[in-house]
Amino acid sequence: MSDNHELHTFLKQVSEEMRSEYERIYKRTREDPGTAGDEGEANWARLLKDWLPADIHVETKGRILAADGSASPQLDVVLLAGDYPRKLRDKKLYLAGGVLAAFECKNTLRKPHLSKLFSTAKAISRMAPGRKGNFYGESFSPITYGLLAHSHEWAPGNAADSIDREIARLHGSAAHPREIPAVISVSDLHTWEHSLSPLNPLVTEPDWRKDALISAGAGKWSYFIESNYMRWRPLPWSYAPGEGPQISKERPNPIGELLLCLLRHLGQRGFDRAGMADYYRKAHLSGGVGGISVRYWDPPAVYSDLILGILKSNDWSGLERHGNIFVRQLP
Numbered sequence: 001m002s003d004n005h006e007l008h009t010f011l012k013q014v015s016e017e018m019r020s021e022y023e024r025i026y027k028r029t030r031e032d033p034g035t036a037g038d039e040g041e042a043n044w045a046r047l048l049k050d051w052l053p054a055d056i057h058v059e060t061k062g063r064i065l066a067a068d069g070s071a072s073p074q075l076d077v078v079l080l081a082g083d084y085p086r087k088l089r090d091k092k093l094y095l096a097g098g099v100l101a102a103f104e105c106k107n108t109l110r111k112p113h114l115s116k117l118f119s120t121a122k123a124i125s126r127m128a129p130g131r132k133g134n135f136y137g138e139s140f141s142p143i144t145y146g147l148l149a150h151s152h153e154w155a156p157g158n159a160a161d162s163i164d165r166e167i168a169r170l171h172g173s174a175a176h177p178r179e180i181p182a183v184i185s186v187s188d189l190h191t192w193e194h195s196l197s198p199l200n201p202l203v204t205e206p207d208w209r210k211d212a213l214i215s216a217g218a219g220k221w222s223y224f225i226e227s228n229y230m231r232w233r234p235l236p237w238s239y240a241p242g243e244g245p246q247i248s249k250e251r252p253n254p255i256g257e258l259l260l261c262l263l264r265h266l267g268q269r270g271f272d273r274a275g276m277a278d279y280y281r282k283a284h285l286s287g288g289v290g291g292i293s294v295r296y297w298d299p300p301a302v303y304s305d306l307i308l309g310i311l312k313s314n315d316w317s318g319l320e321r322h323g324n325i326f327v328r329q330l331p
Contacts, residue, residue, distance in 0.1 A: 011253045018187045022150035040107040041076045044148045055082035062092035066127045076105040096128040101144035109149035118170040122179045136268040144265045146183035168293035191257035192231045218296040223311040225297040233290030256285035
């Protein structure tokens with residue numbers, strides 16, 4: 001990964017600011033954990049305001065209000081769409097139709113936080129209807145949901161692997177891919193991203209991959225959906241998505257990967273967002289990736305008849321592929 005691009009320099013500065021803030025907040029945590037938590041949330045809210053599109057409104061503390069009147073658990077940071085009513089932006093019940101994303105924020109990530117994250121993700125996924133007839137809309141929660149942390153409780157040598165194992169355990173608890181948190185970002189460690197790929201019939205796969213997929217359980221269907229959590233791994237065979245071999249094994253900036261992930265999701269809701277996501281990808285904000293927890297889904301349990309028809313026919317005309325994460329219909 002090249003350090004010559006100024007974008008990497010800017011993000012290193014942001015990472016240093018987050019590290020410094022964590023150290024400052026941590027000193028007072030035992031005296032007043034409530035204030036420490038509020039300050040941590042404010043750090044993340046400020047970062048998102050600074051780096052996401054200007055028409056997205058970043059708010060702290062509140063619940064999401066569904067059209068049927070039900071409300072989500074309390075959330076720490078919420079992203080509101082540009083057309084969200086000005087009059088209601090300071091109300092702490094946010095109308096689900098205008099919520100783009102929501103996050104839990106932790107100063108120090110601990111194992112129980114991950115279990116709560118996956119539990120809340122199920123509730124968030126029910127707050128707004130998905131988009132039928134659209135690969136992304138039927139695969140992912142209409143509200144992008146995740147966890148943002150300054151640091152973590154694990155020893156440095158095994159932190160990432162310990163989090164990997166817990167994510168893998170919790171990944172299997174969801175009944176539908178949209179119930180899975182989209183992103184988990186620890187600013188001094190890694191960013192984990194949930195990816196989901198509707199794949200072509202097995203007959204089109206090379207023999208080596210076909211055998212591996214069948215042994216892993218995907219061979220139950222003539223077409224299948226692969227769900228995975230991804231994070232950077234320094235493996236010699238890893239590739240940056242769409243860019244060929246890694247140009248170095250240096251660890252990507254976790255905050256940069258978080259921003260790239262969020263822009264990709266926002267790009268699925270508004271095509272004017274896709275350009276910046278593509279730029280970040282080409283500037284190598286994401287390094288080589290490795291799978292954490294592969295899971296195969298029964299396609300009829302995930303997709304509508306319209307999408308199943310495309311999978312069955314293997315006719316992708318009028319559709320655009322985006323790496324191995326999103327497939328969406330062109331406008």
